[in-house]
Amino acid sequence: xxxxxxxxxxxxxxxLGGGQLGWMMVLEGRKYPLKFYVMDSPEAPACRVADKxxxxxxxxxxxxSVDVVTFEFEHVYEEALRYAHEKGKLLPSIESVELKRxxxxxxxxxxxxxxxxxxxxxxxxxxxxxxxAKNEFNYKCVIKQSTGGYDGKGQxxxxxxxxxxxxxxxxxxxxxxFVVEEFVEFDYEASIIAVRTFDGxxxxxxxxxxxxxxxxxxxxxxxxxxxxxxxxxxxxAKRLADSLNYVGVMGIEFFVRGxxxxxxxxxxxxxxxxHYTLDAxxxxxxxxxxxxxxxxxxGETKLLSCGGMVNILGLANPPLEVLRYGKLxxxxxxxxxxxxKMGHVNIVGETLEDVKNKVGKVMELLYPNGLDL
Numbered sequence: 001x002x003x004x005x006x007x008x009x010x011x012x013x014x015x016l017g018g019g020q021l022g023w024m025m026v027l028e029g030r031k032y033p034l035k036f037y038v039m040d041s042p043e044a045p046a047c048r049v050a051d052k053x054x055x056x057x058x059x060x061x062x063x064x065s066v067d068v069v070t071f072e073f074e075h076v077y078e079e080a081l082r083y084a085h086e087k088g089k090l091l092p093s094i095e096s097v098e099l100k101r102x103x104x105x106x107x108x109x110x111x112x113x114x115x116x117x118x119x120x121x122x123x124x125x126x127x128x129x130x131x132x133a134k135n136e137f138n139y140k141c142v143i144k145q146s147t148g149g150y151d152g153k154g155q156x157x158x159x160x161x162x163x164x165x166x167x168x169x170x171x172x173x174x175x176x177x178f179v180v181e182e183f184v185e186f187d188y189e190a191s192i193i194a195v196r197t198f199d200g201x202x203x204x205x206x207x208x209x210x211x212x213x214x215x216x217x218x219x220x221x222x223x224x225x226x227x228x229x230x231x232x233x234x235x236x237a238k239r240l241a242d243s244l245n246y247v248g249v250m251g252i253e254f255f256v257r258g259x260x261x262x263x264x265x266x267x268x269x270x271x272x273x274x275h276y277t278l279d280a281x282x283x284x285x286x287x288x289x290x291x292x293x294x295x296x297x298x299g300e301t302k303l304l305s306c307g308g309m310v311n312i313l314g315l316a317n318p319p320l321e322v323l324r325y326g327k328l329x330x331x332x333x334x335x336x337x338x339x340x341k342m343g344h345v346n347i348v349g350e351t352l353e354d355v356k357n358k359v360g361k362v363m364e365l366l367y368p369n370g371l372d373l
Contacts, residue, residue: 009033014066018044020331021072028286045331074100092248096268103146113243117263120181126172132180146177186255193274194237195249195288203301207233214373217272221308221355232261249289279346280307305348308355310362312343325358
């Protein structure tokens with residue numbers, strides 16, 4: 001697809017969800033003469049910078065008035081997603097969303113397409129969950145609720161019979177399908193951000209090291225200094241994106257154990273672990289997502305420096321001393337809650353060690369008494 005600037009000035013991009021990912025998508029998209037329509041409450045971060053904001057019950061009007069619809073979060077506005085899909089406007093595809101809305105489908109998809117992932121079983125009730133955890137994993141596993149799972153929600157980390165016994169009553173109250181999977185003793189967690197075009201061209205940003213606590217990202221930095229592991233991640237990203245005939249940016253999170261790389265999960269959208277690309281890369285993940293959706297040439301994904309990011313979690317008034325070490329992105333959310341992502345600090349440096357040191361300084365400033373998640 002070839003556009004002139006005059007053509008782009010007539011293009012309207014719809015975004016379902018008005019959180020920080022949509023906010024950064026709009027701000028990065030402002031490099032082009034595009035119009036951005038967002039569906040969320042008027043006070044949402046992305047609505048504050050959009051050309052027009054729609055309420056959820058106005059989804060038909062929103063979808064009908066734009067050229068392409070994307071989303072900043074896969075657990076939003078089921079009716080709007082379906083309607084955009086029916087109108088042939090939704091990118092990435094509805095299939096990628098459906099895999100995320102039912103965690104068991106995501107695991108089965110990996111298995112069917114030869115994508116390495118932790119050993120798992122599907123359980124349909126609490127009794128089957130208990131039996132699987134006992135017989136297949138000897139009480140050491142992770143039990144995951146299929147629906148609504150993000151940022152560590154709906155997960156039970158089991159390390160002993162006592163853990164399972166104390167969790168099973170809660171599990172019995174949940175009407176859902178469960179994934180019972182191996183508890184991976186990983187060396188480290190990592191992720192990769194990939195972008196794929198309509199014609200199947202795929203580019204990846206260099207993988208990063210991640211630190212997660214209770215299922216939520218605390219910080220990441222990169223690039224990782226293992227060429228073999230990085231190449232395996234790129235191969236997996238291509239296999240996954242090609243299997244989905246994917247268009248746009250996706251994030252993939254991994255467990256690394258020795259030379260083994262296992263997919264923990266993927267996100268069919270711009271991703272928290274790609275925030276560092278706003279400052280460390282030639283083209284950010286957000287700009288490349290917009291480029292891919294519109295059939296434009298995707299930008300260079302190489303890094304201009306080592307980079308990283310620290311999430312600001314649950315803090316209403318973070319100390320501005322963090323500016324000594326990085327760049328502050330403040331989302332402007334109207335209420336600080338425990339675990340809520342209120343902003344982040346991007347960090348760059350000449351070396352990986354330099355970035356790691358700055359990440360440590362920012363962590364000390366933000367969380368002097370330790371994380372409370």
